[in-house]
Amino acid sequence: MPPQGSPVVADASAAMDARQGGSFAARHGAALAAGATALVLLAVAAALLPRKSLDTPPAPPAHWxxxxxxxxxxxxxxxxxxxxxxxxxxxxxxxxxxxxxxxxxxxxxxxxxxxxxxxxxxxxxxxxxxxxxxxxxxxxxxxxxxxxxxxxxxxxxxxxxxxxxxxxxxxxxxxxxxxxxxxxxxxxxxxxxxxxxxxxxxxxxxxxxxxxxxxxxxxxxxxxxxxxxxxxxxQGRVVLVLFGAVLASLLAYALAGFVEGLLALIQLPWRIATGSALHALSRERLAAEFAPAEFIRRPPRSLVAIATELRLTTIAWGLMCVAGFVVGVAFVGMGTEVFIGERGQFSGAGITTGWSVP
CATH class of the missing domain: 3.10.310.50 (Diaminopimelate Epimerase; Chain A, domain 1)
Structure with missing residues (x-):
């Protein structure tokens, strides 16, 4: 096993950092591109919305x-x-x-x-x-x-x-x-x-x-x-554009993270079979890295290398994005509850009357 300061270990660390940086850039670049596209589409859609008449229901009251x-x-x-x-x-x-x-x-x-x-x-x-x-x-x-x-x-x-x-x-x-x-x-x-x-x-x-x-x-x-x-x-256009843009960007970000995590999951068997970090693992190396003094100072380098090589963090991120996407879609159906009320329905039953001034 090469010593800690050898060029082999340094090159491996540099390669690991490069892979991490590439994964980060790919994930955030795709999400930002999707979010920007959603923003443009929502802005155009809001501009083309027909104006509502003055007798449409007003915005939810701020007070009960x-x-x-x-x-x-x-x-x-x-x-x-x-x-x-x-x-x-x-x-x-x-x-x-x-x-x-x-x-x-x-x-x-x-x-x-x-x-x-x-x-x-x-x-x-x-x-x-x-x-x-x-x-x-x-x-x-x-x-x-x-x-x-x-x-x-x-x-x-x-x-x-x-x-x-x-x-x-x-x-x-x-x-x-x-x-x-x-x-x-x-x-x-x-x-x-x-x-x-x-x-x-x-x-x-x-x-x-x-x-x-x-x-x-x-x-x-x-x-x-x-x-x-x-x-x-x-007319509610500003609210529509802001709410829709933020929600669409978050959903696009979650979708991009899910796709990247899914690809990493599909590649997992191949990476296990061809990866070097997992095969280079030894009992002596684990014992040295899990020694109390070494473990407190920094996480086990071999496990970090395995997680990076197998892209386990990307897979975990994809799972979290799935959860976020589900929550976001659910919020679309229940978003009106944030402003006022819940989800009650009215049939039109009721009474109309008036008062006169003597």
Missing amino acids: FDDRGGLVSPGYAGAKSEYLQQYLPLFLHTSVLIVTERSAPSGAIEDYTARAANAWRIGAKGADNGMVLFVFRDPRTVRLEVGYGLEGPLPDVEAKHLVEATLLPKFAAGLYEEGFDDFIFGLEKKLKVYAGETDRTSSATGIVEYVFGVLRQTPRVARSVWTAFGAADA
Whole structure:
């Protein structure tokens, strides 16, 4: 066996470093090229997207009580937003979103609110226990969208009675905050039976929703910035391009790593048969490298040489890329949950009514 400082060992180390550098460059070069291509394609696609009409569903609200119509004070809206986000999912197993608008959209209000509620996906997947209350300042109209799962405990007749008994009288007197308080209190009373039935079937649901609700919280400054950005980017093109570009680049990077790892795995039998590092392994060399003093100072050189020659790190990297690719694809289906709500569905059930000023 050549001594540690011999030219043979030095040449082997240099060759090993060259192979490592080449593998790194190939992996990252392919990933960056794929990512750059994805960026260009996404930019072109976003530029060619047709502009949406003004009556399409708005971006997901930044708060669970989103007072776009300016009906209540900022302090009241903030307090109710925290209450709706944390208390109702935990104790009543229901997700309730309240949105006020300055004016109603053109066309049928029910079409607009149904599209918005389904786009925001309030409520848990499968349970469909979401509810969205829309209040339009002009022309003084209220629309309550009820998820599939709440149509039983809160049918249209009871929903209409709840709105007319709580919201409309106070709204007619200009007492908007009191009206919202009465509505939430009345809703809680009607949903307690539903919450009790849900507790008997799945006692952990509320805790899970509460944990995810806490995880979704962001600093108020960040949410304010997001709201301003959403107002400026009303068509959603910038968000689409940024999100799509980042996701496509990561998926392309993972795919490139998987291909390289797969090629290394295919070549593994040939490298085992023809490699020199594995055949040069000896018991004496391993004993020397695994001596306590030597092992603490640096990893066993023979094992490092074998791993490099067989490209084991590339194979391991390919496996990690497969896992990352799966997670990325799953995120495409669940990405909307990051912003607000879960995956509840709405059938269009609900009530539409209005209030008058005496």
